[in-house]
Amino acid sequence: MDRRHFLAGSAAAALARPALAQGGPTEFSFFYPVAVGGAITRVIDSYAGDFARENPGIKVTPVYAGTYQETLVKVLTAHKSGTPPTLSVLLSTDMFTLIDEEAIVPLDGFVKTDADKTWLGDFFPAFMLNSQTAGQTWGLPFQRSTIVLYWNKALFRQAGLDPEKPPATWAEHAAFVERLTKRDAAGNVSQWGTQIPSTGFGYWMLQALAIEAGEVLANQEGDRTFFDKPGVVEALQYWVDLAQKSKVYPPGIVEWGTTPRDFLEGKTAMMWTTTGNLTNIRTNARFDFGVAMLPAGKRRGSPTGGGNFSIAKKATPAQQEAAFRFARWMTQPERAARWSIDTGYVGVSRAAYGTAAMKDYLAGFPAAAVARDQLEFAVAELSTHENQRVTKALGDNIQAVLTGSKAPDRAMRDAQAEAERILRPYR
């Protein structure tokens, strides 16, 4: 199987060069999702335009495909009907699903020259954890992130807290949010201390807390989960206590999509969300804000997150080679730096942080370096076989706890039992 993929890759490489040289443009489509605020589609279109000018033999058609979930649905539907987009940006965590469906090819076959190898080796290792398995590379990091804490300095000042000092530990975080929550005499809250969104990426937020409590949620092979470990229950307990015990966090479910808006409106003094929202917040905030690493429990930590480039198996070798060249072009240090500045996502390689553009940017806006610095403490994002199903089992149970219908230990036992049932056939 390894060799077959390798041969397919080499054959693709051998065939692609002449095909590209013989004129007759190679056309392929590129599906990408948008999961953060801001005018991202315009940025992508301008990149595709630049690439077309530099590579007249290749015509790439970028297609905005909705959220990550919707993009995966579209790509897999197209795969089953036989004509998938050659290149797509999909959640790095869906790697096992895509491999099981035989929808993507490993990329090692396209990496030939020493320059190629240097480029591949320069991606941050934390990002490669969700891009490689069993010795093969299946995805190229593109819009990758970690979870960071945003805080509103003006509201910190109002509450009598040092506006330059974000909470560094769970205990501090809990103490700060208590002071940052504003209630009237009847107990109605006009400003919350913090928001940790619980729709869409609830599993991701829990993972951050679990890492900080010293646990990992799944093994690197993606066939075993550890949802019922005491640290995970403790992490969930910390989260739900913010809402139900100290009442410094909105009751019920907090929307992923509206959390940045709540922060911009001053309805919450802090929020936990992806660094991919950084540029959106920077453009729209009418107050001073700061960005910090997540507070530490037993240790610091955050899962990585975000999307990788993947190349479809059902595409012509010439298309695959062209798609690879586009992906490689998109992740060049200058462009990775530009993309990071335009969005807030982490520059995916060390070299991106060596570029002049990035150095200037960081000098004027040091907050942008926080997510990169946090990579030192980062852990692979939860990723298993049948990833969507396993994440739903976990996400549903998190929501059950936050809405008060289950206790944390019971919910995590249920989630673990469901994950066991799903993953047993893959061992």
Next chain:
Amino acid sequence: MKSRLSAAVHGWLLLLPAMALLVAFTHWPAVASLVESFTSTPRPRRPSRFVGVANYEQMLADPVFWQSLVNNLRFALGTIPLAIGLALLMAVWVNDRIPGRTFARMAYFTPTILPMIAVANIWLFFYTPQYGLLEQVTAALGLPSHNWLGSRETALAAVTLVAVWKEAGFFMIFYLAALQGISPTLAEAAALEGASRWTFFRRVQFPLLMPTTLFVLINAVINAFRTVDHIIVMTRGGPDNATSLLLFYVYQVGFNFWDTSYAAALTVVLLVMLAVAALVQYGWLERRVHYR
């Protein structure tokens, strides 16, 4: 003889286009779902095989299926009577000669013109905690804040309300058309007899509207099991499956988990439920609705 044959051929030729479309996009998929529901989901390394009723056994043991079923029945019980009642009320209201009648009719019909996705996004803003429209109103009245879509108790009611708002205007159009078909002599006769407004409605208008009510009822039942656009936009079935409806769950199993055989089994259950509902409505109700 020859002309009868050619008439038959003619007839069948006229039926053919619609028939071909129905068979290709309605009948064949239904049969294919039934067949597929008895097989396992094909995976690249594990081809599909016959598994008997295993998918149905899985369904019986699947709490999310049961929750979706119960949610869907509640959703139906909420939307059907409310949407029909409201539609009838609005239709009787704008059927009268009131000032600004055209404007009122248009206003009631507007939700129908909007795509469900747009409607859902508007209501998403209404329900937003803290600064949503609903919150601003309740805060001005001094009532406590509530996370409508984010708590298990209110989420299903909140999405039910959106569906009622969206559907009532549509059903109103049918009632309005039917009301205009009722002869004005009946109203005059009732007025001469000194019948009250309510008696006239109960004894004359409502019975004459029964065929329309049956038609609207059938549509309402179908919609209650078919409308999931707003669920996808507003809650994605959450919190913890509190707003998961059957069709939404079918979509999730089919297109997020790619367990197509299990999704086929769920589809069959949905089809059977709708078929039973249609049989009851056409076979039993229809015989009692006509005013004699």
